[in-house]
Amino acid sequence: MSLYKIRHLNFYYQLGSQQFTALNDISLELPSKKMLCLCGPSGSGKSTLLNLLGLIERTQVGELFFDGDVALHDISEPDANLIRRTDIGFVFQSFHLFEVLNAYENVAYFLNRLGLKASEVKERVEFALNAVAMWEHRTKKPLEMSGGQRQRVAIARALAKNPKVIIADEPTASLDQKTGENIMKVFSELNREHGLSLVVSSHDPMVLDYCKNQVRLRDGQVESVTGVLA
């Protein structure tokens, strides 16, 4: 089953009186349980496409189906909230952890908001933090962690929701090369061992080495696809 089906997707930004085309007639089918990478130079439209896949931006023109037949291009705000809450995990370039909460609480926060039982929350947090090797650091707050540790906690936060896909926007861009590589190893393991679907955007060659299924974008259009997408 397809994770995403994209049909003639266009997206425009309004910059003052001018309209800027960020995506131009994108049509793709992204399979589930794979690690996929959207790559391309800055301004190619990869972050915009990622935002559309994650329902952070709403579809303007075209069709976008998620998890088979969920039409994201025609979805109400409450339903979009629900999908983001339960089916999509996010990992951001600058982590976006809550400074006032420790690692455990950061991961647990959205689980509590799902209304899960305390025992299940604990179980999921423990699993997710162990999966990214951060259980021992669970009482640390973000400002007490390195960049790599923060990104691991962010991944754990996304993973703990048990989502259908994790969307990661330039997840290594704020990290040094070695730490970035460690993060990509974590993603690879999660994909390989847990069958987790991942959509990553990056222009970092190291990331591309870990991710053979690539969509290369340029000027808002698909330039090439590789791996299972070919």
Added chain:
Amino acid sequence: MNLIFALRNLLRHRRRTLAVVFTVAFGVGALFIFHGFNTGVMNQYRDNTVRSRYGHAQVNSIGYRDQVFEKPWEHWIEDPDALVAELKTLDGVEQVFPRMNFFALLTNGEITVSGRGQGVDGKEESKFFNTLNVEIGENLNTQVEGVLLGKGLATALKAKIGDRVTVMANTVHGSINALDFEVIGVFHTGSKDFDDVVFRVQLPLAQELLDTHAVEAVSLAFSKVEDWDRVNHQFGERLKEYEITPFEVLDKIYYKHSVDWLQSQFGIIQSIILVIVFLGIFNSISTSIFERKQEIGTLRANGEGRWDVFKLLCVEGGILGLIGALVGLGIGVLVTHTLLGGGIFMPPAPGITRQFHVFIELQASFALYAFTLGAGCALLSTAIASLKVVRMDIASALRSV
């Protein structure tokens, strides 16, 4: 979890949180103290009116106060003893003072001045009318032939303690009568119009002077001011041939108008304080919320709805408002009992000539009102400040720095 998150967010910027808490506290404390001050002033006015002139209420024949009569004594209370006995049985009535007013000429040696006499029960009235402010000599008590002069009247008569003053008046039958009195004291109530003309003598001598057994009115002293409704209700059921008037109406020009004026002034100052508090909180909270746009974007990206985020921010503002309002009430109580414990010395109020001390009289009922206003103001300003950020789209919130 949401509450813990909200509390920790508040502790993140302690200085800013303290600034908001103290802004609310300032507003609530200021409202609380200012209302207490106003209550103190109004109670001073009330006591001045009640305990220098009218008592808590006055009883007359029906219709007596509604018009001017050519021969007012024809409408006086003919059997005052029976009425006094009945009034004393009313629940809430502590003391009863039969009275009469009359116009007279007072002569001291070669000086003659017109005045308005009050025939009163000196012994009973001296126990209750304790704000008459006897400046020289002593109050009218059991001295049978004593006369107590208003300050302006005494000055006009050049009367000293011990002087013999002749009081000449028309009897109710139209003839002229005169009695001699001994000046025993000089009073001032603070109201110049009153002090320039009024003198007091014992009721039996006033009745002898006017050749009548009637009294014009009976003043009442209650156990407490709040007894009016209770007394009025019983009075209406049992004494239908008389009417009772509360002191606010008897002294409408001075007391009622002063109270209305003070309350209007309080309303304006209350609005000003609330606007200052609102703007202060709005400014601090807006800054705080705008700095947290990325965090709000993260919440929204992970499925929190606009309303969820709005509630979270309002919980934070609400907590600040509650703490600030509590601190404000605490400050109000503390300042009232320390810095303002000795009261505030005030210049003469409009219409009176003497200075007076005002004590801050904090009201429990107003504490709740001020608390609600302060906390509500914090909540409202948070809600308004939050609306703009909550309306932002997620991508813009995440991109912001």
